[in-house]
Amino acid sequence: MSITLDAVAAALKGIVAPNLIAGFKETAGKVLITVQMRIPLAEKPAFAGRVKEKIKAIEGVKDVFVSFAEPPQQAGEGTGGAPTPQAAGAALKESIRHIVAVGAGKGGVGKSTVSVNMAVALAQKGHKVGLLDADIYGPSAAIMTGTIGHKARGDAQQRVIPADTHGISVISIAFLMPKDQAAVVWRGPMVGKMVQQLLMGVAWGELDYLIVDLPPGTGDAVLSLSQTVPLDGAVVVTTPQDVALLDVLKAIEMFKAVKVPVIGVVENMAGFACPKCGEITDIFMSGAGEKAAEQYGLPLLGKLPLDPAVPPGGDTGQPIVIAAPESATSKAFGDIADRVKARVDELSGNGPKQFQLEWSSGV
Ligand SMILES: Nc1ncnc2c1ncn2[C@@H]1O[C@H](COP(=O)(O)OP(=O)(O)O)[C@@H](O)[C@H]1O
Ligand SMILES: [Mg+2]
Known part of the structure; x- marks a missing residue:
């Protein structure tokens, strides 16, 4: 048959x-x-x-x-059909002021680490922040915030209630995935649609920033997502090695192609933070972040050292900005949050801000 x-x-x-x-x-x-x-x-x-x-x-x-x-709308509800991404985005923008994606040319560069710590850092600065873990290949943002076991329940309007932790609201694509559905089967258009539903169908409340941890790479899942979600801009995370491998260029070109402004570049694991004295030593190519930023005409939002205190926090659901708020790494996350905020304001026409990055490396 x-x-x-x-x-x-x-x-x-x-x-x-x-x-x-x-x-x-x-x-x-x-x-x-x-x-x-x-x-x-x-x-x-x-x-x-x-x-x-x-x-x-x-x-x-x-x-x-x-x-x-979505079924066609009933008479009186409108002209019919599902809302366009633009219409959906406009409705969404009434409650969520800025949507910022965090992307990378490939996995393992610290995209989720940056998403989580930047989100919490923005909340520590008094903003209302949501974090959307849209990485279908591994819900690390949910693990890093300790929300992985969250049971997705609906409110009175049948919208999903996000998990609340470290002062931010967290929703992970993992909360809604049927257990028997392997993550890898999700294809681009399905991811875009799913994330759009996550945006629309979640009781976010009023948010100043929604940080979206994108899937890694520049595949169809990221592409579809960047087209369906009304992003204000994207932060591109790279390591010094990947700058050389041009992975970062691929990510920047992709965002350009879908008309998502690149907010700037974060260089991660840029130097080594000594756990004893806190001193930062350059161990890879010096100045890779600056070079990349200059080459692509983008701001360098910050450089984060390779810090042995970062991974344990990720595993236990205590991001470093919570576990060690006074550390140099946490301060660097705070500065990145400030620069992202300034750039988003600038891109949305609310401010003429320019900033200079200071980095005391190997001194
Ligand atoms: N600055 C850093 N210092 C030390 N370890 C880091 C740093 N950034 C990320 N890591 C670790 O590297 C691994 C990959 O980071 P992750 O944020 O999951 O990357 P991605 O989301 O790009 O795949 C994790 O184990 C994380 O704890
Ligand atoms: Mg990740």
């Missing part, structure tokens, strides 16, 4: 009416299905799981991916 739309519709009898199957595609036993139903965000994983189970029972089906589309 071949895997046809009719067979899928029959398998979903009693769960999804045939006219609500808005999209169907089958390739080599992989079924992609779009269901046009308005389902509370918190219930989507369970519902998708049931749909998946039914379709998997069809002979020959190896895997099933379920996505949801």
Whole structure:
């Protein structure tokens, strides 16, 4: 028996009416299905799981991916159709003032570390901050904030309530992922849609900044996300080595291509912070961050030393700006937060600020 739309519709009898199957595609036993139903965000994983189970029972089906589309609006609700990203973004901007993404040319450079500590640093400076962990390959921002076990519950309007920790609101794509769905199966457009739902369907409240920890690299997931989420700008994280490898250039070019302004570059693991005396020693290429910033005509937002105190904090859910707020690394995070804030204001036309970066390296 071949895997046809009719067979899928029959398998979903009693769960999804045939006219609500808005999209169907089958390739080599992989079924992609779009269901046009308005389902509370918190219930989507369970519902998708049931749909998946039914379709998997069809002979020959190896895997099933379920996505949801908004049903056409009722008469009186508007002109119909799902809101465009622009319209959705405009509605969102009423409660969230600035959305800042943190991206990198590749994984392992400290993107999540920067996202988390920058978010908490902004909160420590009195701002209302949300953190959206959109990294489908590993929810490290959720781990680093100690929120990984958070159960996504809905409020009275059926919006998901974020986790509250270290003065910030945290939502991770991991909170909503069905347990049996391996992270790697998420493809670009699905990630974009999922994150858009996370933005719209979460009870964020009023926020000054929403920091989005993007998936690493410049693949279709990041691309789709950068196109669907109304970003004010992106911070690009790099290590001195990756500057040389041009990974950072790829990330900058990608943001340019989707018209997301690059706020600036953060150079991570730039020097070694001695755990005994706090002195910072250059151990890699000196001045790589400055060179990259100059080459691409972007501000260098800051340089973070390789600090042995950073990883343990990440593992225990205590970011370094909480665990050791007086350390040189935490101060560097605070300065980065200030510069991001100044640049975002500048980009949104609220300030003419220029800044100079001071870095005492190896002295
Ligand atoms: N400045 C730093 N000093 C020491 N370790 C760091 C620093 N920045 C990141 N790390 C560690 O490097 C690893 C990768 O960082 P992470 O933020 O998860 O990277 P990414 O999100 O880019 O994959 C983590 O174990 C983290 O604790
Ligand atoms: Mg990460």
